[in-house]
Amino acid sequence: MPPLVFANDAPTAAERLKDASGVALIALLLGIPMIGLTTADQGGSLQVLTRWPLLAAFIAASFCGRLVVRYLLDALKRRRQAQDRQAGATAAKETRRGGRMLESIGWLAFGLALVLPIVFSDNRYVVDTATTVLIYVMLGWGLNVVVGLAGLLDLGHVAFYAVGAYAYALLSTQFGWGFWAALPVAGIIAGVFGLALGWPSLRLRGDYLAIVTLGFGEIIRVVLINWTDFSGGPNGISSIPRPTFFGLPFVPSSDNPTFATYFGLEFSPMHRIIFLYYVILVLSLLTNVLVKRLRRLPIGRAWEAVREDEIACKALGMNVTNAKLSAFALGAMLGGVAGVFFAARQGFISPESFTFNESAIILAIVVLGGMGSQLGVVLASVVLVLLPELGRDFAEYRMLLFGAAMILIMVWRPGGILSHREPTLRLSPEGGRRE
Amino acid sequence: MSSEVAVPLLSVERLTMRFGGLAAIDDLSLDVPPGKITGVIGPNGAGKTTFFNCLTGFYKPTVGSVRLNHPERGVLRLEDLPSHQVAHTAQVVRTFQNIRLFPKMTVLENLIVAQHNVLQKASRFSLAGILGLPSYRRAEAQAVAKAVDWLTRLGLIDKADTAAGDLPYGTQRRIEIARALCVDPLLLCLDEPAAGLNPRESGELNELLLRLVADEGLTILLIEHDMSVVMNVSNHICVLNYGRKIAEGTPKQMQNDPNVIKAYLGEEEADELLYGEKSGESAGVTP
Ligand SMILES: Nc1ncnc2c1ncn2[C@@H]1O[C@H](COP(=O)(O)OP(=O)(O)OP(=O)(O)O)[C@@H](O)[C@H]1O
Ligand SMILES: [Mg+2]
Numbered sequence: 034m035p036p037l038v039f040a041n042d043a044p045t046a047a048e049r050l051k052d053a054s055g056v057a058l059i060a061l062l063l064g065i066p067m068i069g070l071t072t073a074d075q076g077g078s079l080q081v082l083t084r085w086p087l088l089a090a091f092i093a094a095s096f097c098g099r100l101v102v103r104y105l106l107d108a109l110k111r112r113r114q115a116q117d118r119q120a121g122a123t124a125a126k127e128t129r130r131g132g133r134m135l136e137s138i139g140w141l142a143f144g145l146a147l148v149l150p151i152v153f154s155d156n157r158y159v160v161d162t163a164t165t166v167l168i169y170v171m172l173g174w175g176l177n178v179v180v181g182l183a184g185l186l187d188l189g190h191v192a193f194y195a196v197g198a199y200a201y202a203l204l205s206t207q208f209g210w211g212f213w214a215a216l217p218v219a220g221i222i223a224g225v226f227g228l229a230l231g232w233p234s235l236r237l238r239g240d241y242l243a244i245v246t247l248g249f250g251e252i253i254r255v256v257l258i259n260w261t262d263f264s265g266g267p268n269g270i271s272s273i274p275r276p277t278f279f280g281l282p283f284v285p286s287s288d289n290p291t292f293a294t295y296f297g298l299e300f301s302p303m304h305r306i307i308f309l310y311y312v313i314l315v316l317s318l319l320t321n322v323l324v325k326r327l328r329r330l331p332i333g334r335a336w337e338a339v340r341e342d343e344i345a346c347k348a349l350g351m352n353v354t355n356a357k358l359s360a361f362a363l364g365a366m367l368g369g370v371a372g373v374f375f376a377a378r379q380g381f382i383s384p385e386s387f388t389f390n391e392s393a394i395i396l397a398i399v400v401l402g403g404m405g406s407q408l409g410v411v412l413a414s415v416v417l418v419l420l421p422e423l424g425r426d427f428a429e430y431r432m433l434l435f436g437a438a439m440i441l442i443m444v445w446r447p448g449g450i451l452s453h454r455e456p457t458l459r460l461s462p463e464g465g466r467r468e
Numbered sequence: 469m470s471s472e473v474a475v476p477l478l479s480v481e482r483l484t485m486r487f488g489g490l491a492a493i494d495d496l497s498l499d500v501p502p503g504k505i506t507g508v509i510g511p512n513g514a515g516k517t518t519f520f521n522c523l524t525g526f527y528k529p530t531v532g533s534v535r536l537n538h539p540e541r542g543v544l545r546l547e548d549l550p551s552h553q554v555a556h557t558a559q560v561v562r563t564f565q566n567i568r569l570f571p572k573m574t575v576l577e578n579l580i581v582a583q584h585n586v587l588q589k590a591s592r593f594s595l596a597g598i599l600g601l602p603s604y605r606r607a608e609a610q611a612v613a614k615a616v617d618w619l620t621r622l623g624l625i626d627k628a629d630t631a632a633g634d635l636p637y638g639t640q641r642r643i644e645i646a647r648a649l650c651v652d653p654l655l656l657c658l659d660e661p662a663a664g665l666n667p668r669e670s671g672e673l674n675e676l677l678l679r680l681v682a683d684e685g686l687t688i689l690l691i692e693h694d695m696s697v698v699m700n701v702s703n704h705i706c707v708l709n710y711g712r713k714i715a716e717g718t719p720k721q722m723q724n725d726p727n728v729i730k731a732y733l734g735e736e737e738a739d740e741l742l743y744g745e746k747s748g749e750s751a752g753v754t755p
Pocket of ligand 1: 510515565
């Protein structure tokens, strides 16, 4: 019990005096040549003077100072020990309570996301920015599977985002595919790219995998710039069709029924903006549900186990390559779906939208959010998208602000904003397993 | 039947593992009888862990063969299997000298991951799992029941929901064994399971190993430095030194074998112990 440990830990008065005397002795030995004796220039000749009172004061100060410092250090240590002991006892309860609280925050965020466009229905800037945040949330959730769960450092996630965007752009402009038909197909194409990259490179460990994925991201971009016949080169692809509301376009006027005429509304450009917002909200929520469910399945546990210890996984009979490949392909597919949405929202894409900078931001979102935490990704996306927006007044200093914020977060919470890990299943009945 | 000489579960033949010029395992042959505990001992660097790495597919031996007589799948050549197949197909499961748990996952999750192949099959490419079909739920409940059974038997049940990395060393060792048992091993290879345990804990380990053999019919290959463990539980001991097998026999025989004593104590001290003054004479001659 605490009092007992305190008694054991606290040094006696004699011990304290002895400790301080030791320091005073050192002060004496150092002080004689450094303080006690000094030289002075007297009439051209150098003379040694003594300063014993000053030395005595120095030694006394060391003695008292040591007593005080030692006392403070001990007090601090005892406090920390007491805290640790308490923390240990309540750790299990804490994690469970932490999990519940995070869940409530998640639902709250969901509610806010639902009503946001209704509240700001005439503020295009807010809804547009929120849509951008949601794109990053979706990209972050996709990359979270690869980096946060499976522990594979992927520096080229933007490549799959680009594949999805170009797949939709080409399917729609060349073959007249609609948004909803192209969405799953482009996702699968991006997933296949993920498999193609993962197959040879997932044997590599840590740093090497990072370099290969980094290179892959650049290769995709360079190909898009140079293969003009295919991708339009640096000019990109324009007039990509916008998504329709079950076939009803968002246009001011048309021979066919439009969204506004069908519902008897007056045309407003905000309709499309709000519709796009809800599309990405639904897409990212589907992603969230899918990833959350997969995490509780054997494949999800395998991802986390591979992150924790690959060799142990092999020794237990797990095919580690398959586990990594599935994580990589799923991450790529989700990135591709986000890319489709991006292309449809912008109506124009070019290789410039898919630089390494994007990969870095998505990775920063996952790492700052707390690897593996879904809610953390949301918070980090909000911070990382809003910061540069808010910082517009600072002009060229805004990247500086951005960097400083990232450093601050890492200092404040080295494990990310939310480093809480919820077990995938529990034995104890209270708060037991939920689907 | 019972009077016949038992077919060995594992036969190692002329196994050699070279790292550049160093032969970490040098022409090692060994038979491991089923339903017994075979101890592998030897001084530091003798090649014991390397031997396990060769058995379990982590190293590809330079020369030699390792054959497992699987009761259902016939003879399996372990040296040709990748490590996950050794555990999955051949059911040879190992633990590690420096514990390898999944530290952030709970103890229960650790034991569930060990049943990955069964569960992954039941989840049908995760589809049955995502939809929560009853067939998958049943498989998961069975996996949990099996984990709970081992946790109870190893006295770990009240730690089930704790992150494995937060537990003390001795407990982690037991968790690693429980996790290996969840793979349904035929042959369990333990690399220094008593390292870092206190005397009470290593006494419990003795009991556990004997029970596993008696109740489960397991075969155990045991690397151990703690003589109170090896000598008490092993039916048979193989002694390695510099990658070579220098002696083999019952624990009693090994305790009195001059080669073994020399390997452990060094040439001169062993001479003193074994031959008393004789070593004094020879020491007097050399200078
Ligand atoms: N991957 C490797 N590359 C090079 N040398 C290795 C490798 N693995 C093991 N060795 C060498 O092989 C020899 C045997 O090592 P091993 O780990 O098998 O010994 P051990 O008997 O398990 O020792 P300990 O009791 O200390 O665990 C050592 O000299 C070691 O340095
Ligand atoms: Mg070893």
